[in-house]
Amino acid sequence: EGVLRQSPVTLSVSPGERATLSCRASQSLGTNVAWYQQKPGQAPRLLIYGASTRATGVSARFSGSGSETEFTLTISGLQSEDFAVYYCQQYNNWPPGTFGQGTKVEIK
């Protein structure tokens, strides 16, 4: 069974700086990875699919990269509304729809 490991668990970043979030898979995923943003009390929001394609309406501050077992979500020029929890999700292997445990991006 595939496992997704996100790091770090918590990332402290100052507004305006860049945040780099990692998602590592135990098995090859090709580019079948999505990233979501979740703010407190809200539903998750799709940011990235296909490892690097931004979803409709997502700011260009968000970029995704990677393939096979190593994936990265980069948030450039962090704004106040970007402080949230971010999840990666694989859609390549069984069991389907598996999520990572999340990375919390907090204000430094």
Added chain:
Amino acid sequence: EVQLVDSGGDLVQPGGSLRLSCSASGFIFSSSWMSWVRQAPGKGLEWVANIGEDGSEKYYVDSVRGRFTISRDNARKSLYLQMNNLRAEDTAVYYCARPLVLIVNTMYNFYFDIWGRGTLVTVSS
């Protein structure tokens, strides 16, 4: 506006039953697979169940198979989750979501592009 509104969450005793509902608008519901995803308090996300466009295909995570039933009414643009024999570990916010379904490596898989706001199910005596 594309929207999913989920409802029906409540406090229920272990062994009890509950039915969640989700109302869709702003997209062609009858042409969309639909899902339930849950999140235990302070925890991550877990896919629970999927249903195909006409309701003939249904898939479940192992931990709920045999206890939960996903269904839909395309005329009412509504999705349902019947939860029986509830356990403490089913306590979570349950989200209605639309999966974009792909065939990857001959297997069925998906990610989610539309989410409801969630409804809280608490299983406790």
